[in-house]
Amino acid sequence: MGLNNMNALKINLTKNISDLTILVTKLEQFFQENNTPSISMPMTLILEELYTNTITHGASDGRDVFIEINLGIDKDELIMTYKDNGIPFNVLELPEPDLNASIENREVGGLGVHxxxxxxxxVEYEYVEKHNVLKMKKKLSG
Structure with a gap:
């Protein structure tokens, strides 16, 4: 049958915070259309975190950031690619957050990466042609 449009989604975002609403709406629709509501919440959470990190840290030098998110379903696997032109930043190199520390003593950030x-x-990270590229895979159950 091949990949039809229902199994793939591309979203372009800027650092305009209202884009977050667009992101969430499109993701909810995508997961509903593909009958994978069980992963809708966690995957949306991840992409929201990445988006917020990009506009907060990736654009901290004042640059305009552009973000491209691609989602695709291949057989029983969701493949998500998150790409931005923000400051080079490999999220995978961040230390794990100390989840046992009290909220007051916990390092800021790191939770999204967790x-x-x-x-x-x-999860794979690479920096290609001045873009941070994060590729994530998630098995679909059932």
């Missing part, structure tokens, strides 16, 4: 690792089956 989610990315904890909620997906595999």
């Amino acid at each position: 989610y990315v690792k904890a909620l997906t089956d595999s």
